Amino acid sequence: MKPEIKIERILFATDFLENSRLSLDYAVCFAQKFGATIIMLHVVQLSQAAKEAELEISGPSATRKAAEQRLEKLAEGVRRLDIPVDVHVVDGFVCETVIASVRTYRADLLVLGTHGVHRGLDHFLIGSNTEKILMAAECPTLTVGAHVLSGFDIEEHLKEIMYFSDFTPEATAAAPVALFLSKEFSVPVDTCLLLPAESRSNEKLREILSERYCESMKDAVGDDDVDWCTPAFQLEQGLELDQMMDRAESQDAGLIVLGVHGESQLGRHLHTSFAYQVLAKATCPVVTVRKTPSADGRLHL
Numbered sequence: 001m002k003p004e005i006k007i008e009r010i011l012f013a014t015d016f017l018e019n020s021r022l023s024l025d026y027a028v029c030f031a032q033k034f035g036a037t038i039i040m041l042h043v044v045q046l047s048q049a050a051k052e053a054e055l056e057i058s059g060p061s062a063t064r065k066a067a068e069q070r071l072e073k074l075a076e077g078v079r080r081l082d083i084p085v086d087v088h089v090v091d092g093f094v095c096e097t098v099i100a101s102v103r104t105y106r107a108d109l110l111v112l113g114t115h116g117v118h119r120g121l122d123h124f125l126i127g128s129n130t131e132k133i134l135m136a137a138e139c140p141t142l143t144v145g146a147h148v149l150s151g152f153d154i155e156e157h158l159k160e161i162m163y164f165s166d167f168t169p170e171a172t173a174a175a176p177v178a179l180f181l182s183k184e185f186s187v188p189v190d191t192c193l194l195l196p197a198e199s200r201s202n203e204k205l206r207e208i209l210s211e212r213y214c215e216s217m218k219d220a221v222g223d224d225d226v227d228w229c230t231p232a233f234q235l236e237q238g239l240e241l242d243q244m245m246d247r248a249e250s251q252d253a254g255l256i257v258l259g260v261h262g263e264s265q266l267g268r269h270l271h272t273s274f275a276y277q278v279l280a281k282a283t284c285p286v287v288t289v290r291k292t293p294s295a296d297g298r299l300h301l
Contacts, residue, residue, distance in 0.1 A: 005180045007034040011107035011139075013041045013098045016070055019113035023144035026285055027111040028078055029154045030142075033184065037084040039105045042071050043097045044089060051091075064089055095132045102137050110134075110141040114279070131276070135260060140177055140289045147283045158254030160187050164244060166194045166274045167209045169216035171259035173291035176220055178257040181287075190253070192244040194274060241274070245281050257287045 012027040014020040031038050050061040060068070067089045075085040088105075090097050102110055114130040134141040163178040165171035182189045199206040239247070248256055260275045279286055 005176060007036050007108050009039060009105060009107050010036050010109045010111060011039045011041060011098075011102060011105055012111045013043070013101070013133075014071070014074070014113070015042070015094075017113070019144060019146060019148075021113070022148065022150050023111050023113035023142070023285075024074065024078075025150070026142060026144060026154065028081065028083065030109065030111075031078075031083045032081065036108070037086065038078060039101075039107065040071055040075055040085060040087045041098065041101050041105075042067050042089050043094045044091050045093065046091050064091070094129045095136075098129075098133050099136050099138075102139050107139050110137050110139055111144075112141060113144045114146065130279075134275075134288045135290070137290065140174075140287055142285050142287050143279060144285045145279055145282050147281065148285060149283070154185075154254055158185055158187055160190050160253055161185070161255045161257060162190045162192055162244075162248050162253040164192050164194070164256055164258040164274075164278060165213075167196060167199075167213045168259075169213065170291050172213065172216040172220040174257045174259035174287070174289040175217060177287060177289050179221060181255065181257065187254075190247070192239055192247060194239065194241055194244065241277060245278070249283050253284050255285055255287060256282055257289070260288045260290055 007030060010027050010031055012024060014024065027038055030036065044063060044067050046061060046063055050063050053061050068087070071087045071089060075087050078085050086105075088101070090101065098110070098112075101107070110133070112130055112133065130143060134143060161178055161182050163175060165174070178189050195206070196209065199209055247253075256278060258275060258278060275288060279288075
């Protein structure tokens with residue numbers, strides 16, 4: 001069943017660092033576009049002494065108060081734009097708390113800023129918390145990476161949306177999201193498909209992969225967008241990952257949309273996975289989507 005997509009509640013998780021501040025700009029843009037509420041979340045990990053102090057005084061510790069004040073200051077700035085904002089400071093581990101908050105606050109879109117470090121000339125590591133969250137979150141996640149430049153007005157400069165896929169059925173979960181955003185922002189979708197290494201010299205395998213992928217695509221988007229469901233079209237679009245990234249940068253893509261695999265796969269291929277490499281290299285925000293349809297058939301974005 002083709003999912004119904006909506007954006008009414010945006011969960012913005014922040015650690016108050018620079019990239020998190022940049023990701024707020026995108027949360028605000030989406031909230032203005034869709035008339036959504038922003039739920040601001042900061043996760044604190046209180047020391048045992050702070051927890052004991054809260055029990056003793058039956059109130060918030062100094063650590064919690066400081067976080068609440070910083071979060072409220074961010075919220076005040078956003079409210080001046082006539083955007084509804086709720087704020088929540090929650091004690092716990094970052095990954096588990098953010099993932100649980102997606103369900104608790106019924107978020108349609110999760111917005112994260114990510115941080116990373118370079119090891120060597122080419123090896124860039126995105127934050128481990130970000131990886132775990134986007135692989136487990138039950139709603140689409142918009143991640144603003146370390147290479148994304150500030151000062152970008154998505155309404156003014158978004159020229160196209162790039163849909164990245166690796167020929168797996170899981171990747172098709174992102175197709176309805178790419179189509180939805182393209183229609184809402186009135187921009188085209190550029191489809192870029194990564195050919196698996198083992199299929200590049202095996203035409204028969206490529207055809208089998210493409211047929212399976214296209215069947216899954218029909219389930220995801222229906223028959224309306226016929227090119228997306230044509231095996232020949234898929235094979236013609238096959239590219240190398242570096243070509244896809246160069247294409248995104250040269251065409252000033254405003255958003256990349258892709259489906260992600262389960263957490264176990266990312267764990268097995270931590271520094272070589274398709275989604276991992278895109279997030280590490282992208283110069284624009286990346287929207288990742290897990291194939292987790294809800295019971296009512298709605299895909300919350």
